[in-house]
Amino acid sequence: MVYSIQEVLFQLEGIGVFEFLLPFLLIFAVVYGVLISMGIFGKRPGINVVISVAIGLLAIRFPLFTQFYQELFPRLGIGITILLMLLILSGLFFTKFNTRIFMLVLSVIAAVLAIIILYQTFGYLGWLDYGYFGANAVGWIIGAVIFAALIIAVVSSGGKATSDENIWKLHMPIYPWSGDNS
Numbered sequence: 001m002v003y004s005i006q007e008v009l010f011q012l013e014g015i016g017v018f019e020f021l022l023p024f025l026l027i028f029a030v031v032y033g034v035l036i037s038m039g040i041f042g043k044r045p046g047i048n049v050v051i052s053v054a055i056g057l058l059a060i061r062f063p064l065f066t067q068f069y070q071e072l073f074p075r076l077g078i079g080i081t082i083l084l085m086l087l088i089l090s091g092l093f094f095t096k097f098n099t100r101i102f103m104l105v106l107s108v109i110a111a112v113l114a115i116i117i118l119y120q121t122f123g124y125l126g127w128l129d130y131g132y133f134g135a136n137a138v139g140w141i142i143g144a145v146i147f148a149a150l151i152i153a154v155v156s157s158g159g160k161a162t163s164d165e166n167i168w169k170l171h172m173p174i175y176p177w178s179g180d181n182s
Contacts, residue, residue: 018070019066019070020060020066022069023059023060023065023066023069024056024057024059024060025056026069027052027055027056027059027060028052028053028055028056029052031051031052031055031056032048032049032052035048035051035052036048064125067125068121068125071121071124071125072117072118072121075117075120075121076117078117079110079113079114079116079117082109082113083106083109083110083113086106086109087106090102112145115141115145119141
């Protein structure tokens with residue numbers, strides 16, 4: 001009997017591969033990688049494996065966790081596809097351009113896509129129906145983006161830096177016994 005790819009994927013979905021196995025493997029890999037890179041338990045990978053398995057199993061037994069992954073990653077795949085399309089089109093139409101500016105623009109587009117993806121996922125899961133957001137979520141998101149842009153503009157604006165000595169001279173009162181009456 002010949003099976004199509006779609007039938008095989010439906011069978012894998014039926015036995016819980018997408019709902020339990022893949023989220024478990026993702027959480028296990030992330031937690032294990034963090035524990036190994038931090039080196040908390042030294043050169044004992046067994047402890048890291050046990051902790052990673054425990055956290056992975058605890059995460060997948062919570063139904064909201066698997067629902068979140070089921071809603072987030074298809075949208076994330078669409079967002080990555082949009083970014084990849086922009087990269088391909090830019091390589092097709094632009095022969096020479098400033099890569100730094102292009103990557104900055106691409107990063108801004110990626111940030112906007114991430115906000116949209118999270119907003120849609122949270123909305124589908126019903127997390128935006130209560131709290132401060134509700135119907136005003138778009139206004140909050142636009143306000144947060146403008147606030148972040150202002151912070152980036154202030155931080156990136158070039159100003160004349162003063163040395164530590166000059167800062168102390170500006171803020172410390174001049175005493176007759178300090179030896180410096182300037």
